[in-house]
Every structure is written in C-alpha cells, then in structure tokens.
Amino acid sequence: MEALYSNIHYWLVDHPTISQFEWKQGHTFGSSISFLTISVSVYLCLTLLSLRFSTFIPTLTTTTIRNITAIHSLILCLLSLLMVIAGILSVQHQMPPHDWKWIVCFPGANRTLPRGPVFFWIYICYLSKILEFIDTLLIVLSSSRSRRLSFLHVYHHALVTVLGYIGLQCAQSMLGLALIVNASIHVIMYAYYFLSAIGKRPWWKKVVTNCQIYQFMLGFIISALMLYYHFTTEFGCTGVGAWCFGIVFNASLLVLFLDFHSKNYTNNIKKEL
Numbered sequence: 001m002e003a004l005y006s007n008i009h010y011w012l013v014d015h016p017t018i019s020q021f022e023w024k025q026g027h028t029f030g031s032s033i034s035f036l037t038i039s040v041s042v043y044l045c046l047t048l049l050s051l052r053f054s055t056f057i058p059t060l061t062t063t064t065i066r067n068i069t070a071i072h073s074l075i076l077c078l079l080s081l082l083m084v085i086a087g088i089l090s091v092q093h094q095m096p097p098h099d100w101k102w103i104v105c106f107p108g109a110n111r112t113l114p115r116g117p118v119f120f121w122i123y124i125c126y127l128s129k130i131l132e133f134i135d136t137l138l139i140v141l142s143s144s145r146s147r148r149l150s151f152l153h154v155y156h157h158a159l160v161t162v163l164g165y166i167g168l169q170c171a172q173s174m175l176g177l178a179l180i181v182n183a184s185i186h187v188i189m190y191a192y193y194f195l196s197a198i199g200k201r202p203w204w205k206k207v208v209t210n211c212q213i214y215q216f217m218l219g220f221i222i223s224a225l226m227l228y229y230h231f232t233t234e235f236g237c238t239g240v241g242a243w244c245f246g247i248v249f250n251a252s253l254l255v256l257f258l259d260f261h262s263k264n265y266t267n268n269i270k271k272e273l
C-alpha cells in the first residue's frame, strides 16, 4: 500500500516535470496573451456563427453524437478525478508545515510563484478548459442543438478560460482550493453527461446543480477568509487583482445557476402540484 502511494505521489507530484514546473508568460505552452485571445475569439466566433447559420451545419446521427459525447465526457470525468487527487497531494506537498492559511493565501512576498506541483495542476486545469470547448461543438453538431446551447453554457466556457489564464498569471491565492473543488464537481458533472449519453440518464441531475451552486457560494466564504488574511498579514496574499475578476464571475454564475435551478426544478414541482 505504501509503495502504491509513493508511486502515485511520484507521478503526480515529485516527477521533475511537475515539481519544477513554472508558469512563464510567453514560454509555457498556452501562456501567451495571443494564445488566449485567439482561442477564446475563435470559440466565440464559431459558436455565434453556428447559431446564426444553424440550418447550414450538418448534424451527426444521434448514435454517432452520443458515442462521441460519451467518450469525451468520460475523458473529462477521469481527467477531473486525476486533478482532484493530484490537487490534494500537491497542496499537501507544497504547503509549509502546519501553515493552513497557505491554502487560501499565498504570501505576497513570495515572488517565486507561480511554480511547483500546485501550479502544474492548475495549468492542466486551464488547458482542460480549452478541451471543454468540444462540449459546445458536440451540442452544435447534435440535432437538438437549439434546445441545449444556452447563454450560461457559452458564457461559462469562454470566461472560465480567461479566468484560468489571469489566475495563473497573477498566482491567484485561492486557485489551489478552487482546482480541487471545481474538479470534484466536474467529476460528477461529466459522469452525469456520460451516463446521459449512453442512455442511462441519472436521477441525480438536481444534485449536480445543487453542488455547482454550493461551489459558487463557497467561493464567497473562501474569499472572505482570503481578504481577512490579505489585510491582516504582513505581506498580504498574491493575486488580489485577479480575485476581483474571479469574484464578479463567481457572482454572475451563481445568479445564472440559481435561475437554471428555478427554471428546471422549481417549475416542475409547481406543475406536479
């Protein structure tokens, strides 16, 4: 058992590529501002064009789209699980002994950030947000696209990538915890999409939405803690500028998800009564 743990720890934390990782703007793959601008612009343009000219886009057969969706969702589910495990091990490894506040506040004096295993996995999470653009492509190529491509979906997919980039660039203090929480939610969310795609639609759709809402609420609690440390410790916390963008995004997603919840679940209860 110990040998297995050491092996996992080596491949997820201690391997030189991971432990010596450093986010360097313009050097690390995907770290240039042009990469971000082009990726998000191409995503938004293609999505808007597909909505405008939807009748000209060929749709794939239900079986084909379901099979591709199942494989894509399973990959993202497993990748998210890997990020949860790696995120926990990395935070445990990189956190100074018994310095629990490090989990929400990287000391502002620490100019060596963003580096090490925590930032390697945050970087992988950032790249996975680009892989998630395929979610939209699959919706566009499916026959019932108009029903499913929502503002919430496109808004989330475009801005979460920008948030990941700014967070890495500024070594935003809460990113380690955000990685673990968000990847955990994505394990169940992509499991839900995987099961739906193979025709076994789970009964726990509402549980997934509730978890997403709790995630955004938790964002405010952790923020309050981070701000407390920022203003009461000598060096403050890194990435408070990026946090401002993050908290506005968090609030907007909370509003959109509460709206999604009331439209999808509350109305059904009223109808049933």
Ligand SMILES: CC(C)(COP(=O)(O)OP(=O)(O)OC[C@H]1O[C@@H](n2cnc3c(N)ncnc32)[C@H](O)[C@@H]1OP(=O)(O)O)[C@@H](O)C(=O)NCCC(=O)NCCSC(=O)CC(=O)O
Binding pocket: 069, 073, 135, 136, 139, 144, 148, 150, 152, 153, 156, 182, 185, 186, 189, 192, 193, 196, 197, 205, 206, 208, 209, 210, 212, 215, 260
């Ligand atoms: C329960 C939810 C996870 C999903 O709600 P939905 O309304 O999308 O669920 P649904 O059952 O109607 O599924 C819609 C259809 O899209 C297909 N589908 C498959 N994979 C998908 C994917 N990756 N993204 C969006 N839709 C997808 C499903 O198989 C289904 O097809 P068919 O009907 O043919 O069977 C919800 O909480 C939610 O997140 N809704 C917002 C919509 C969204 O795009 N969420 C993901 C990004 S937001 C996010 O990720 C926030 C976060 O960070 O937590």
